[in-house]
Amino acid sequence: MIDFQAIFDTTNHFLLKYLGLSVFKSLVLVGITLLHVAYTTYAERKIIGHMQQRLGPNRVGPRGLLQPIADVLKLIHKEDIIPSCVDSPGVFKLAPFISLVAGATSLSVIPIWEHFVITNVNIGLLVVLAMSSLSSFGVILAGWASNSRYSFLGGLRASAQVISYEIAMALALVGVMMLAGSMNLVDIVKAQISSPYKVYLIPQIIGFFVFMVAAIAETNRTPFDLPEAESELVAGYFVEYSGIRFALFYLAEYFGMIVMCMLAVVCFLGGWYGPFEVPGVPFFWFLVKLYFLIFFYIWVRATLPRYRYDQLMGLGWKVLIPLSLLNIAITGLIKILV
Amino acid sequence: MEGLLPKLVFVYLGIALVATSLLVVTNKNAVHAVLWMLVMFLHQAVLFIMLDAEFLAAVQIIVYAGAVLVLFLFVVYMINLRTELRINNFTVVWPGALLVSVALLLLSVQAIKTFKPAPPVGDMTTEKIIKVGHAKLLGKALFTEHVLSFEAVGVLLLVAVLGAVVLTRRIRLKGEGV
Structure with a gap:
């Protein structure tokens, strides 16, 4: 059994002493998340393959396990084409980075376990919301800068969709804030464990439902992937991107998905706590819950067909927002009565 | 705000805020103007954080950068302002505008003198x-x-x-x- 905590503490102490920064923590977290992103794409292709009676990738390496690495190498080697009539090349080049940086910054406030959070800020929940709303800029600007009809339509759809679903998502999280009495993510996890329900999934079941639906829409995944609907818009906002810039968009999408799943684990499923402690691996339960939610995301993609645009807007404004408001009222009642 | 570093950051923020605001109003391309406004809002958020108002900083980004600016972009998209617009109606009165600005500047300097x-x-x-x-x-x-x-x-x-x-x-x- 390896004592992760001891190794981690010594290395971090060393780096803090000589560099004054928790560079190590950040690098570890970003590195691990990048690996997760790579293998989430593999898992997605494999799982959807099996759900559709296919094999999925199985050529590169044993059972196709090296497929994500081959994909990354291929994308890095490809020529980076910038169309000649893009509207301002600066914005065109900047757009994928905005998406990716906004997605990755959220990682810095999410606690993996009690002693592993890069910056434990008091308004952690708001930081994640702010970053997820900023990441939409990448999509919108990519759509505008490409100067292509498909991209433009994708960008337009993305801006409307993200604004509508952001409200529902933030309102769904208000219930969690009210129950925990804090916006600090570590405090939220601790408040969950000390509450009689152990996880906020039980008193916040409506909030959890609204949050998951809004998170899928926020990250532009099926069944809400209208900004990149391949049957209508080819690939939506990133039609004109190729090579490494295309890869950055892909990365940003999966980063967003993983961050949303982490946030759901922290806010609704009790974070790193589990029914029993696994010695040596304090983040075991966090990972189990995270993998389940990622599987859920993939499962939804394989199961549900894409929404029509007016249905999407109707669902956001007429169903999810009233539901989350109702959830806030119910949570207030629980707070008063219990 | 003691120490050299906060002062340096404050000076940088002040210069950046003024420069980006000028870029917002002088830019001919509507989308670029909105982008500079985004940069300005982010600097403003940092200013709030420096004043220990972290909640305001987060709200600044969520509401202004995340929602209002996206709506601005949406509107700019809808009216499709790709070509540069040249409207002289607002620029012919610049001497008067300059006078008012200088007067306001003098007034604020006078006000700041006795500020506590x-x-x-x-x-x-x-x-x-x-x-x-x-x-x-x-x-x-x-x-x-x-x-x-x-x-x-x-x-x-x-x-x-x-x-x-x-x-x-x-x-x-x-x-x-x-």
Whole structure:
């Protein structure tokens, strides 16, 4: 059994002493998340393959396990084409980075376990919301800068969709804030464990439902992937991107998905706590819950067909927002009565 | 704000804020102007963080950068301002505008000369803000002391929402069906 905590503490102490920064923590977290992103794409292709009676990738390496690495190498080697009539090349080049940086910054406030959070800020929940709303800029600007009809339509759809679903998502999280009495993510996890329900999934079941639906829409995944609907818009906002810039968009999408799943684990499923402690691996339960939610995301993609645009807007404004408001009222009642 | 580093950061923020605001108003390309405004809002958020107002910083990014600017971009998209617009109506009066600006500058310099920070209102002292947290104190003050103005603002916003709905709804004549 390896004592992760001891190794981690010594290395971090060393780096803090000589560099004054928790560079190590950040690098570890970003590195691990990048690996997760790579293998989430593999898992997605494999799982959807099996759900559709296919094999999925199985050529590169044993059972196709090296497929994500081959994909990354291929994308890095490809020529980076910038169309000649893009509207301002600066914005065109900047757009994928905005998406990716906004997605990755959220990682810095999410606690993996009690002693592993890069910056434990008091308004952690708001930081994640702010970053997820900023990441939409990448999509919108990519759509505008490409100067292509498909991209433009994708960008337009993305801006409307993200604004509508952001409200529902933030309102769904208000219930969690009210129950925990804090916006600090570590405090939220601790408040969950000390509450009689152990996880906020039980008193916040409506909030959890609204949050998951809004998170899928926020990250532009099926069944809400209208900004990149391949049957209508080819690939939506990133039609004109190729090579490494295309890869950055892909990365940003999966980063967003993983961050949303982490946030759901922290806010609704009790974070790193589990029914029993696994010695040596304090983040075991966090990972189990995270993998389940990622599987859920993939499962939804394989199961549900894409929404029509007016249905999407109707669902956001007429169903999810009233539901989350109702959830806030119910949570207030629980707070008063219990 | 003691020490050299906060002062340097403040100077940088001040210069960046003024420069980006100028870029916003002088840019001919509407989308670029909105982008510079995004940069300006981010600097403003950092300024709020420097003043220990982390809640305001987050709200600044969520509301202004995340929602209002996206709506701006949406509108710019809709009217499709790709070509550069040259409207002289607003630029011919620049001498008058300059005069007003200089006068305002002089006025603010005079005002700043005798400026002293206001004493904390009620129990909102700096120590308490750092101890309890900005969001908690602000929420408490908003829902107890200032509840009437809070409600009034809520009603005002509701009126604005209803107004927008009424303006955009097509007027249906009788017999045209629902």
